[in-house]
Amino acid sequence: MKVFKKYLKVWLKLTALAFSIDLSNRFTAIFAITGKVIRFLFFLGFLFLLVGRTETLAGYDLYQVVFFFLTFNLIDILIQFFLRGVYYFRGLIVSGDFDLVLVKPINPLFRSLFQRTDAYDFLTFIALIVYMIIFIATGNLVITPLGVILYLVLIISSFILGLAFHIGFLAFGILTTEIENIVWIYRDLSSMGRIPIDVYREPLRTFLTVVVPVAVIVTFPAKALMGLLSWQWVVFSLVMSGLFLFVSLRFWKYALTQYSSASS
Amino acid sequence: MKRLFENCLRARIMRKYLQVIRITFQEYFVYRLNFIFWRLRAFIQLLVLYFLWLAVIPQGTTIFGYDQAKILTYILGTSIIRSFILSSRSVDVAGEVSSGVLSNFLLKPINYLGRWLAKDIPDKILNLFFSIIGVSLILIFLRPPIIIQNNPLIIFLTIITIILGMILFFYLSFSLSLSAFWTPENVWPPRFLAMIIIEFLAGSLFPLDILPAGVFKTLKLLPFTYLLFFPLNVYLGKLTLQEIFIGIFISLFWILVFWQLAKALFRLGVKSYVAWGR
Amino acid sequence: MSIITVKNLKKHFQVHKKEPGLLGSVKSLVKRKYETVRAVDNISFNINEGELVGFIGPNGAGKTTTLKCLSGLLYPTSGSVSVLNYTPWDRKPEFQKQFALVMGQKNQLWWDLPAMETFILNKEIYEVPDEKFKKTLTELTRLLEVEDILEVQVRKLSLGQRMKCELIAALLHTPKVLFLDEPTIGLDVVMQKKMRDFIKEYNRRYKSTIILTSHYMGDVKELCERVVVIDKGKIVFDGKLEEIIKKFADHKLISVVLAKEIDPKKLEEVAEVKEFDYPRVMISVKRKDVSAVTAKILDKLPVADLNIEEPSIEEIIRELFTGKNYA
Numbered sequence: 001m002k003v004f005k006k007y008l009k010v011w012l013k014l015t016a017l018a019f020s021i022d023l024s025n026r027f028t029a030i031f032a033i034t035g036k037v038i039r040f041l042f043f044l045g046f047l048f049l050l051v052g053r054t055e056t057l058a059g060y061d062l063y064q065v066v067f068f069f070l071t072f073n074l075i076d077i078l079i080q081f082f083l084r085g086v087y088y089f090r091g092l093i094v095s096g097d098f099d100l101v102l103v104k105p106i107n108p109l110f111r112s113l114f115q116r117t118d119a120y121d122f123l124t125f126i127a128l129i130v131y132m133i134i135f136i137a138t139g140n141l142v143i144t145p146l147g148v149i150l151y152l153v154l155i156i157s158s159f160i161l162g163l164a165f166h167i168g169f170l171a172f173g174i175l176t177t178e179i180e181n182i183v184w185i186y187r188d189l190s191s192m193g194r195i196p197i198d199v200y201r202e203p204l205r206t207f208l209t210v211v212v213p214v215a216v217i218v219t220f221p222a223k224a225l226m227g228l229l230s231w232q233w234v235v236f237s238l239v240m241s242g243l244f245l246f247v248s249l250r251f252w253k254y255a256l257t258q259y260s261s262a263s264s
Numbered sequence: 265m266k267r268l269f270e271n272c273l274r275a276r277i278m279r280k281y282l283q284v285i286r287i288t289f290q291e292y293f294v295y296r297l298n299f300i301f302w303r304l305r306a307f308i309q310l311l312v313l314y315f316l317w318l319a320v321i322p323q324g325t326t327i328f329g330y331d332q333a334k335i336l337t338y339i340l341g342t343s344i345i346r347s348f349i350l351s352s353r354s355v356d357v358a359g360e361v362s363s364g365v366l367s368n369f370l371l372k373p374i375n376y377l378g379r380w381l382a383k384d385i386p387d388k389i390l391n392l393f394f395s396i397i398g399v400s401l402i403l404i405f406l407r408p409p410i411i412i413q414n415n416p417l418i419i420f421l422t423i424i425t426i427i428l429g430m431i432l433f434f435y436l437s438f439s440l441s442l443s444a445f446w447t448p449e450n451v452w453p454p455r456f457l458a459m460i461i462i463e464f465l466a467g468s469l470f471p472l473d474i475l476p477a478g479v480f481k482t483l484k485l486l487p488f489t490y491l492l493f494f495p496l497n498v499y500l501g502k503l504t505l506q507e508i509f510i511g512i513f514i515s516l517f518w519i520l521v522f523w524q525l526a527k528a529l530f531r532l533g534v535k536s537y538v539a540w541g542r
Numbered sequence: 543m544s545i546i547t548v549k550n551l552k553k554h555f556q557v558h559k560k561e562p563g564l565l566g567s568v569k570s571l572v573k574r575k576y577e578t579v580r581a582v583d584n585i586s587f588n589i590n591e592g593e594l595v596g597f598i599g600p601n602g603a604g605k606t607t608t609l610k611c612l613s614g615l616l617y618p619t620s621g622s623v624s625v626l627n628y629t630p631w632d633r634k635p636e637f638q639k640q641f642a643l644v645m646g647q648k649n650q651l652w653w654d655l656p657a658m659e660t661f662i663l664n665k666e667i668y669e670v671p672d673e674k675f676k677k678t679l680t681e682l683t684r685l686l687e688v689e690d691i692l693e694v695q696v697r698k699l700s701l702g703q704r705m706k707c708e709l710i711a712a713l714l715h716t717p718k719v720l721f722l723d724e725p726t727i728g729l730d731v732v733m734q735k736k737m738r739d740f741i742k743e744y745n746r747r748y749k750s751t752i753i754l755t756s757h758y759m760g761d762v763k764e765l766c767e768r769v770v771v772i773d774k775g776k777i778v779f780d781g782k783l784e785e786i787i788k789k790f791a792d793h794k795l796i797s798v799v800l801a802k803e804i805d806p807k808k809l810e811e812v813a814e815v816k817e818f819d820y821p822r823v824m825i826s827v828k829r830k831d832v833s834a835v836t837a838k839i840l841d842k843l844p845v846a847d848l849n850i851e852e853p854s855i856e857e858i859i860r861e862l863f864t865g866k867n868y869a
Contacts, residue, residue: 010666017663031453035460044462048318049474052639054327058319100650103613103643106637175847181301188308195312199319201406204311257617260555 010106015117022119029120036124040073043194048064058198061141064226065153065196070132072193077125079162085115086166090179098259109252112170113163147225150234154221157169157241163219164244171248171255186212193218216240284382285310288353310343310398313469318408319478327472333409334500338471340410342492342497346468347395348388349429349491350459352437353380358444358451366537377438379528384434413499421508425495428515433491435522436462442526445533467493484511487518544588545719545751546612551621553582553607581607584621584774589753591718594745596766596783597755598859604775605755606645609721612753613643625719639668642717646724649704650711651696657707658692663715668715675714682710685740702733709740719742722754726761738764759856771862778862786859787852794832798823798839799847812838821846 022029029156047069051062060068089112092098101108165186193214197205202209209215216237223229317335321327330338357380360366369376402408413419440458444451463469464486472483472493485488493509497503503511556576582604589595597605610616612624614637623630628637651660662838665675684690691699696707705725713720716738720781722741726734742765745752756762762769762783769786771779779786796813800821809823810814813835827835832850839845 006666006669010663013663013666017655017659020659021652024654027447028453031457035453035457038457039460042460042469046469050470054320096645096648097650099645100612100643101649102615103632103638103641104664104667105638105669178297181298184305185301185308186306192308192312195316195319200315204315243842260616263868 007106007110010110011114011117014111014115018116019119033120033124038261043232044069047195056224057190058196060196060198061140063135063141066135066199067139067141067226068196068219068222069194070128070135071148071155071225072190072218073128074125075158075162075217075221076190077121077128078155078159079166081118081121081125082159083113083166084118084121085111085113086169086179086183088116089173090177091115093173093177102256102259109167109170109249141226143225143261144227147227150229151221154224154234154237157237158217158221160241160245161213164241164248167176167245167248167252171252174255174259190214196222211245213240278282281378282381284379285385288383289386299390300394301397303391306343306347306395307398307401310339310402313339313343314402314406314408317470323409328471330471330474333411335471336408337410337431337500338496340402340408341496342468344392344395344399345426345429345495346463346466347391349426349433349495350463350466350468351384351387351391352434353383353387357438357441358455361444361533361537363395369540370534376530379436381434388430411500413500413501418498418501422495422499425490425508425512425515426499428512428519429491429495432487432515432519432522435519435526436487439522439526439529442529442533445529445537462488462491465489466491467496471496473497485514487515487522490515490518543590545591545626546587546753547622547624548588548608548612549586549587549622551582551608551611551623552580552619553604553611553616554619554838555579555581580775582611582618582782583778585772585775586621587770587777587780589751591767592745592749593795594742594752594754594766596762596769596771597753597772598757598759598762599755599772599778601757603772605772605777606723607631608772609643609723609753609755612642613721614638615643639715640717641719641721642712642715644708644712644723644725646727649696649708651704651707653697654695656693657688657696657699657711660696660707660711661692664711664714670715674716676757678714678716679710680720682713685743686710686736702729702736705729705733705737709737713744716750716846717747718750720750720752722752726753726756726758734758734760759859765804771859773862793828793853795834795851795853796825796827796839797849797851798825798843798845801844801846804844808842812842 045067046064048062051065053059055061057065092101092112098108098112101111104111135141166183169179169183169186172182189208189212192200192208197208197215197219200208205215220229220233220237224234314336317339321330321332321335324330324515325331360369369379403410413422440455441451443454447454465472465483465486467489472489473480475483490511494515498508499510555578557579558576561702571863581602586603597608599605607616608799611618612625612630614633617631626637626640628634630637650664651657652663661679664670668702670678675723683692686709688710691703691707696704709725725741726737729737738761741752741754744750745765754761754765767780767782769781769783770777771786779789782853795816800823803820806815806818809818813827815823816826825835825839838851839848
């Protein structure tokens with residue numbers, strides 16, 4: 001309990017520091033947020049235009065398709081909000097400042113992942129939640145209470161999966177310092193989840209379910225809400241999250257032993 | 265005798281720019297890993313669009329005036345041409361301005377704009393090369409129905425419009441980068457936002473003529489349409505000769521606008537840059 | 543009771559060698575040649591509480607690697623290390639709360655924010671109680687004279703100011719053991735003195751055990767009674783600074799000022815000349831021969847002044863490292 005409180009305090013302080021920096025970079029922030037919002041609106045408009053006309057996409061109606069897209073954004077924002085620290089990791093390793101992180105009585109993985117909470121993303125997160133609630137309330141989406149519970153559970157599961165991947169990236173970064181590119185590839189693959197993965201053909205679809213489980217991360221929660229996900233797949237998702245998390249933590253531990261630290 | 269002398273002079277000038285091209289190619293070998301990842305990302309983004317449109321317009325249907333062959337050709341075609349039209353090393357202009365490296369070049373007897381044009385060439389060639397590889401993979405493994413244009417006049421006009429698109433984007437991008445003169449600390453945010461808007465309005469996600477008529481008419485007056493949508497439309501043979509020439513005319517107009525804008529911004533910028541004593 | 547015990551510590555790195563050029567790159571993809579770098583090669587020493595020990599050695603000697611093993615950053619190839627009764631690379635938080643590492647060229651201060659913000663962050667990380675934090679902070683800022691720069695963005699500070707703040711950030715939790723790796727590197731002469739004074743004062747006031755690595759002899763001369771000389775991963779000397787002179791300098795220096803010009807060949811007849819820049823002559827003489835040679839000089843040469851000196855520590859160390867005198 002005491003440990004939890006300490007980590008919470010440290011996380012809050014780290015977030016406050018990150019926000020101070022972001023606040024002084026207002027100029028950048030405005031453009032970045034505006035860009036993200038515009039990109040979101042463009043694609044949303046595009047979906048309305050497209051599926052509004054064709055009525056279905058891979059068997060889903062307009063509202064379902066849009067909901068997939070909204071879920072994708074929800075998870076993407078959540079991960080970006082918490083784990084933006086990953087983008088600053090390479091700098092730590094290359095400069096050798098990571099040494100000074102390692103000697104401190106705080107878990108270096110925790111520090112590296114959560115050191116740069118994106119407070120601005122919190123705003124977009126709220127905005128998205130609001131829009132989603134409005135969308136569900138006024139749309140033709142058929143949802144059940146069970147669906148909502150499963151949705152929330154699977155969103156958390158998806159976050160854990162995403163977390164596992166990011167831990168893997170950090171470990172990879174320790175071993176090779178090549179972290180930027182791999183994170184961006186992951187994000188591009190994830191963006192394939194903007195539309196229901198049923199759209200994709202095999203073997204891509206299996207790839208997106210098992211190897212880079214975009215399907216599990218994005219499509220599953222949305223399907224669960226709509227009552228379209230069988231309980232086997234729910235279990236599959238939870239087991240997968242646990243498994244990936246376990247493996248990634250092992251990988252991180254291994255990477256630390258291989259860390260040779262930049263020479264002075 | 266005078267003619268010979270003039271030829272030699274021109275050759276010397278050409279050599280300067282050839283050197284820039286050569287060195288830029290070499291830089292790419294150093295950053296080859298980053299470049300390959302960049303192309304990989306572009307390929308993944310292409311896959312998303314490809315499958316999306318494949319599902320939206322199944323075989324045998326026609327939506328928004330496009331059948332499967334047309335739309336897939338459009339998507340694959342824009343993917344190829346955007347690789348070299350929408351790419352530009354002039355992103356780095358901003359870096360050179362804010363870091364002060366620009367000073368070195370103001371002293372050298374080489375035209376700044378010209379130098380960037382020369383830098384763009386290897387970048388575009390490499391991008392085109394890899395883009396073709398990506399599209400070929402799709403052609404081989406997914407076998408989409410596509411439209412091959414065999415009217416030589418149309419092909420010729422397509423090439424013209426592509427070249428115009430390249431030039432247009434060059435000046436557009438250059439003007440954008442010059443914002444670095446006034447906001448040296450924060451260079452990427454305006455560009456980030458601008459590229460999102462430009463890519464969308466150029467038709468990278470979808471052919472612009474599926475938009476409501478009023479919107480489309482407006483877009484036709486804007487420069488962005490002529491970067492991607494217009495050349496592909498010419499290729500697909502959807503336009504009359506008259507429409508093509510109107511389009512070329514509008515392209516030229518916008519090229520002129522951005523060319524003058526780039527020159528003016530550069531002049532203004534250098535003045536304030538020098539005034540700050542960088 | 544020793545607070546730091548190191549027994550037969552070895553740290554070897556596997557470094558792969560790549561031939562230059564394109565062919566080399568391809569070759570290295572297929573078959574890699576690994577070379578073992580023996581950064582730390584079987585060293586042992588003990589340090590007691592409150593000692594201020596200097597580790598000196600040429601670049602690449604293994605001083606920093608040793609410090610990294612002591613702070614738990616690196617896993618040793620073999621050997622044992624105990625600091626405050628903990629094994630460093632277990633990285634137990636209880637251990638980490640009791641020591642601090644400061645590295646001359648690495649930063650823990652957040653660049654875009656005032657140093658104060660990093661201090662508060664460290665307070666949470668090290669779980670320093672509010673009162674203690676305030677007290678320690680006030681003392682340290684007073685000692686280092688940085689009260690007015692704490693609210694300034696770190697990026698705007700000079701190197702000296704930044705180093706001072708880095709020190710404070712490292713000492714806020716009043717560590718019992720302090721590892722300083724090249725703390726004065728890059729600082730100007732005035733700043734170096736201030737740093738040394740501070741370290742000396744800190745050691746005196748808080749009785750903390752300090753290990754300092756440096757290749758500035760000035761640091762070591764001023765701060766350390768005990769010195770450990772490391773070269774090529776091995777300890778070459780471990781003891782009092784004065785002992786080094788006695789142990790390794792088998793010669794003395796005679797500096798002569800000549801009264802008038804003479805033929806250099808005549809100089810050679812008398813003794814081994816190290817430096818000759820009229821009117822000064824530097825002669826190196828084996829200890830046992832000092833009297834004899836001095837007599838000869840006074841006899842044969844027109845001497846205006848003559849001085850018998852010990853070689854400087856810098857010179858002794860330099861000779862140590864260039865391969866002589868590992869008696």
